[in-house]
Amino acid sequence: xxxxxxxxxxxxxxxxxxxxxxxxxxxxxxxxxxxxxxxxxxxxxxxxxxxxxxxxxxxxxxxxxxxxxxxxxxxxxxxxxxxxxxxxxxxxxxxxxxxxxxxxxxxxxxxxxxxxxxxxxxxxxxxxxxxxxxxxxxxxxxxxxxxxxxxxxxxxxxxxxxxxxxxxxxxxxxxxxxxxxxxxxxxxxxxxxxxxxxxxxxxxxxxxxxxxxxxxxxxxxxxxxxxxxxxxxxxxxxxxxxxxxxxxxxxxxxxxxxxxxxxxxxxxxxxxxxxxxxxxxxxxxxxxxxxxxxxxxxxxxxxxxxxxxxxxxxxxxxxxxxxxxxxxxxxxxxxxxxxxxxxxxxxxxxxxxxxxxxxxxxxxxxxxxxxxxxxxxxxxxxxxxxxxxxx
Amino acid sequence: xxxxxxxxxxxxxxxxxxxxxxxxxxxxxxxxxxxxxxxxxxxxxxxxxxxxxxxxxxxxxxxxxxxxxxxxxxxxxxxxxxxxxxxxxxxxxxxxxxx
Numbered sequence: 001x002x003x004x005x006x007x008x009x010x011x012x013x014x015x016x017x018x019x020x021x022x023x024x025x026x027x028x029x030x031x032x033x034x035x036x037x038x039x040x041x042x043x044x045x046x047x048x049x050x051x052x053x054x055x056x057x058x059x060x061x062x063x064x065x066x067x068x069x070x071x072x073x074x075x076x077x078x079x080x081x082x083x084x085x086x087x088x089x090x091x092x093x094x095x096x097x098x099x100x101x102x103x104x105x106x107x108x109x110x111x112x113x114x115x116x117x118x119x120x121x122x123x124x125x126x127x128x129x130x131x132x133x134x135x136x137x138x139x140x141x142x143x144x145x146x147x148x149x150x151x152x153x154x155x156x157x158x159x160x161x162x163x164x165x166x167x168x169x170x171x172x173x174x175x176x177x178x179x180x181x182x183x184x185x186x187x188x189x190x191x192x193x194x195x196x197x198x199x200x201x202x203x204x205x206x207x208x209x210x211x212x213x214x215x216x217x218x219x220x221x222x223x224x225x226x227x228x229x230x231x232x233x234x235x236x237x238x239x240x241x242x243x244x245x246x247x248x249x250x251x252x253x254x255x256x257x258x259x260x261x262x263x264x265x266x267x268x269x270x271x272x273x274x275x276x277x278x279x280x281x282x283x284x285x286x287x288x289x290x291x292x293x294x295x296x297x298x299x300x301x302x303x304x305x306x307x308x309x310x311x312x313x314x315x316x317x318x319x320x321x322x323x324x325x326x327x328x329x330x331x332x333x334x335x336x337x338x339x340x341x342x343x344x345x346x347x348x349x350x351x352x353x354x355x356x357x358x359x360x361x362x363x364x365x366x367x368x369x370x371x372x373x374x375x376x377x378x379x380x381x382x383x384x385x386x387x388x389x390x391x
Numbered sequence: 392x393x394x395x396x397x398x399x400x401x402x403x404x405x406x407x408x409x410x411x412x413x414x415x416x417x418x419x420x421x422x423x424x425x426x427x428x429x430x431x432x433x434x435x436x437x438x439x440x441x442x443x444x445x446x447x448x449x450x451x452x453x454x455x456x457x458x459x460x461x462x463x464x465x466x467x468x469x470x471x472x473x474x475x476x477x478x479x480x481x482x483x484x485x486x487x488x489x490x
Contacts, residue, residue, distance in 0.1 A: 060439040079435030095443040
């Protein structure tokens with residue numbers, strides 16, 4: 001029988017939630033890396049037991065952790081001394097250095113600060129880890145200040161794909177949470193094509209594996225910009241893709257829910273009848289490419305659900321027509337937020353939908369959103385949720 | 392041997408159970424030479440105390456020894472004899488932040 005493993009990153013550690021395919025009874029393990037901020041935990045689609053973690057701290061910097069046994073044990077890639085006599089390991093596994101080399105790099109410029117002045121570019125943390133679709137040792141990392149790194153040796157060493165930062169990076173600016181690269185989507189049919197999103201720079205696409213990038217923001221409209229339809233500067237909160245329709249992307253922007261059907265060349269709004277089109281996560285049903293999910297949040301200044309009612313909204317029409325999903329979710333006095341990396345889906349026949357809140361709940365709907373139940377109620381604030389469907 | 396007291400999170404990361412670790416450091420003993428020895432003995436700590444590239448200490452860490460704050464001294468300045476002889480430990484401390 002199939003089972004699911006939910007990987008949860010929180011402000012104070014990581015948790016692993018396991019259940020059989022009924023998704024009714026859960027085993028909770030953790031905290032792993034207690035006391036550290038766990039921005040993201042994600043497994044390889046090629047080898048589900050290979051899991052990567054971004055472990056970060058304002059005191060001690062960035063750590064990458066790796067598991068080869070589905071989260072039972074962990075190691076820092078390249079962090080242990082080698083057995084027997086010999087030199088010490090390079091200890092590069094946590095080293096995220098912007099590539100400014102003449103051969104492959106780009107000069108480290110400044111970027112735009114909140115007040116429009118220029119600000120030094122500095123590495124702070126890894127926001128998002130995206131294992132490749134064809135090799136468990138090849139992984140991508142989206143970092144703050146925004147850049148994309150790749151490792152081809154299981155996280156031992158990292159190299160920046162500096163062409164992205166050179167795509168008008170001096171015009172990028174931080175969102176409220178920092179200037180993080182938070183979304184990486186890989187086209188499963190063409191792994192050289194990838195989409196990324198940065199707050200607040202916008203969305204970008206590469207068609208050559210990360211060497212060259214182009215902004216894909218035509219159709220976006222952001223009133224906080226001097227030119228609301230500028231190519232750069234949009235605060236994209238999240239992008240989602242269905243594997244069967246990789247040219248169709250759904251976007252939750254700072255305001256507006258958007259859609260493209262031509263790999264980002266043109267976007268159009270699909271907010272429709274949503275009570276508010278501000279929010280953070282967006283995701284797609286595992287088996288229905290036109291069924292999408294968002295969690296509306298009252299406003300950019302009030303990061304909680306409207307009316308104190310936690311409602312997931314589902315569209316079965318690829319946008320514009322939305323229905324609230326409330327069964328099992330709190331419908332009074334609820335003022336949590338759902339962060340951009342904190343929603344995921346499983347691929348069981350009855351697609352499960354999952355999300356975590358800043359109040360420490362992780363909710364699961366085993367039937368595509370019709371009914372919800374909290375797996376856990378009292379974790380630290382949830383930063384990320386990923387689901388693995390295990391055969 | 393130089394006695395170094397690491398913050399809890401770094402002990403966990405380095406898989407060290409004792410509060411105090413010992414490192415062998417040639418004279419003159421300095422902050423830099425102690426940190427070099429720590430990172431050689433515990434490669435997983437590279438980047439956690441000082442930046443990988445610049446080797447500047449992380450802004451929310453401090454260095455104490457013999458009841459003195461050495462955080463902002465030159466990393467190449469010789470440390471007190473009591474540190475060099477192991478009579479007193481060298482503290483790496485996470486700055487207090489929060490309530």
